[in-house]
């Protein structure tokens with residue numbers, strides 16, 4: 167791999183028919199996460215494809231010309247033309263490989279894939295999930311000199327990284343942007359000595375053998391596993407929901423409320439999240455129609471009172487959504503009034519769905535005891551029913567899911583693990 171500047175880019179394109187270009191920055195965690203993957207892929211594909219790195223801030227002119235706005239950004243070129251995907255953010259090895267493979271003949275791709283040597287990584291503790299629960303555990307474990315590896319399919323931070331402002335995490339007088347809090351937790355874990363494998367594909371989790379396969383070729387073996395995989399929004403599973411996901415339907419007010427300045431939105435749900443997020447959305451939107459299946463809200467009383475007093479918020483009680491449709495630039499939501507069966511059509515600029523969360527346990531659950539909602543049952547030391555498998559944070563069965571409680575669970579689990587490994 168070579169590092170070049172913008173002046174020699176054209177020459178590189180002329181002398182190499184296949185090129186992959188990495189625009190990177192310094193002090194950029196996703197760039198740090200990509201760098202070893204990019205190096206390793208250069209070893210695999212380097213005979214066929216030219217791997218180039220370029221410092222984005224030092225080569226702004228070319229970056230702007232190529233439409234590159236953030237770091238890292240990977241661009242692929244064939245015969246001087248840009249092809250394939252533009253990869254940015256937490257870039258996975260499998261996404262890079264898919265684009266590299268598309269540049270090469272099938273036989274060559276087969277040979278390259280056959281040459282990949284399986285890798286085995288050993289660690290004392292494997293933490294699955296780099297949200298607050300997993301990161302708190304990693305900090306404690308690493309500070310206790312326990313060899314710790316944290317794995318996450320995304321960049322570190324979990325739900326906190328998509329939270330606009332966090333005002334209730336102790337230690338900060340002013341509200342903190344969620345992504346900054348997440349960044350600081352991850353850096354603290356790294357400084358303590360925890361290793362991180364983020365933006366990886368988690369292919370298989372075998373809790374009995376305590377083995378996890380990532381990126382298709384790397385087996386991680388651990389003495390203890392901590393599951394801190396968190397939770398994700400529950401879906402409604404009604405017509406149009408998948409089709410308009412991210413294209414009119416959002417599950418994250420922090421991420422998307424800003425797009426609804428002076429616009430009308432429909433919010434599905436009436437629990438804590440729906441009501442609290444409606445307060446945030448109300449700062450932007452001109453009108454909010456909340457669709458709640460029960461004849462009352464289930465949020466905490468103070469939040470309910472604020473929502474009821476907000477002149478921008480109208481609540482349709484005992485209504486359920488039946489489908490989402492596009493109507494020109496707007497969305498149309500069909501809702502059914504449960505008492506009468508009457509179906510109404512709400513035309514709106516956007517839809518937010520807040521109907522609860524579910525534990526992230528796809529491909530992990532085998533043999534684990536869970537509650538009725540699928541959350542992991544643990545004892546007071548965060549042990550699951552499986553030997554040497556612990557769990558912490560939003561993924562466990564409990565009443566209050568907050569950053570502080572996830573951090574608390576991670577702390578307890580890590581201290582117990584560290585003691586057992588002594």
Ligand SMILES: Cc1cc2nc3c(=O)[nH]c(=O)nc-3n(C[C@H](O)[C@H](O)[C@H](O)COP(=O)(O)OP(=O)(O)OC[C@H]3O[C@@H](n4cnc5c(N)ncnc54)[C@H](O)[C@@H]3O)c2cc1C
Nearest residue numbers: 295297298299318324325395396397559560567568569572
């Ligand atoms: C919009 C929003 C606002 C919030 N605001 C606040 C607030 O102001 N204050 C507060 O205290 N709490 C807030 N919360 C709740 C808080 O963010 C969560 O309680 C907390 O993040 C839970 O931490 P966790 O580590 O258990 O899980 P998460 O934060 O969910 O992190 C889990 C991590 O595990 C990873 N993962 C998933 N599957 C796998 C797998 N198979 N293998 C490896 N890793 C995996 C995920 O990618 C993720 O990074 C908010 C939540 C949301 C959604």
